[in-house]
Amino acid sequence: MARLQVFLAALWWGSLCCVGFMVVPLLFVHLETPAIAGQMAAKLFTAQSWLSLVCGLLLLLAAQRQSRDTTNTPSPWVIGGMLCALLIEMVVKPHIVARDNMALWHNFGSALYVAQWLCATKVLWALCPVKFEPAESADSAQND
Template identity: 55%
Template sequence: MMSRLSLWVAALWWASLTTLGFLVVPLLFVHLPTPAMAGSMAAKLFTAQTWVSTVCALFLLLQTRSGGASAFEHRARAAMIFIVSGMLLTLLSEFAVAPRIVARENLRLWHSVGSLMYVLQWLCAAVTFGKLLPPRQTGQV
């Protein structure tokens, strides 16, 4: 049961990053009247995403510490480095990069750093999700 829940949590983490970063935020900049309004709303949404990502990663980390020897536990331990990396990236983005973007401090540099960190976090979530998937059975239709 916990392996299914963990898979759903990994899916939520990856899908929320995908939806926010690659759909919602770009639409804000297209449809809101000014880039300042879009940026302000995007900052609030990214803060919310920070907490979604952190909760998902913490839950998944707790699952990797169960100490069992099942196939799922082996897959979860293999994903641990990506879970930790994704969580560190989200926390660094929120508490080190975002304040500089909001303060408009060297905006081009910090926006680029933040975007890169977001894509790396997205990749960590995707790899985590992929590693938690059960292996495909060959020969079945």
Template identity: 50%
Template sequence: MADSSVWRSLPLWLAAAWAMSLTTLGFFVVPMLFANLPNPAMAGGMAAKLFAAQTGVSAVCALLLLMCFRSEKLAPSARVIPACTLLALAGALLALLVEFGVSPRIVARDNLALWHGVGTAMYFGQWACALLVFGKLANAASAQPASAPL
């Protein structure tokens, strides 16, 4: 079996992947679409597809994090589990609400300014949840001696 320290770092890697995928899409890829595609409709259509894919990434990362928090072999320090669990649940819920509640209204152009603002705020909320989970797990990992389990 692989070194247990590799497996014990899995929650930190999942949180990093979740936070960085949100960062990359929201702050780099989507703005580049709007700056480089011929019209906003094309950029918006592509952004919608990418945000839908991001919902899947977010849901999978959050679900795997929750599974890690329940595992005796993969769980980080017990003191961060309650907060990280709530943050992972909140982030996943925000992702699903944006995808299935807000996005259809944006696509239908139903009060576009309002729903775009709500969706943006919820995306930032999801991003904050992912960053906080990553930060808490990183702090917990750095507080442990190298030979001690997370």
């Protein structure tokens, strides 16, 4: 169950990085017009929002199933990220599609996207504790 949680968190975080920080900026650089790039970006952000919601829901279900350790649960961060995804899809997107005060809604959407990325980062970070073990020296490995 723990590996599934790490996989879901990594999928969520990685997809946010890929879509928002690489693919969409490249659309605006390489497509013929900003309008075409914007239409494609809107479709990608919709897909990203649904992926975020599915990953978040599955993370919450997995955490509930593995509720032995409730002290280190990433659930508030998962819920926060899901809320950001819902706000982007249900509140921000309609205003951007309607071209209503583009600067305001684009900046608000960008802030929510970064907030969602931070939530996903926190979830992934919490699920992947780093364990440092002393490295064996080459001499002690040869002596064995």
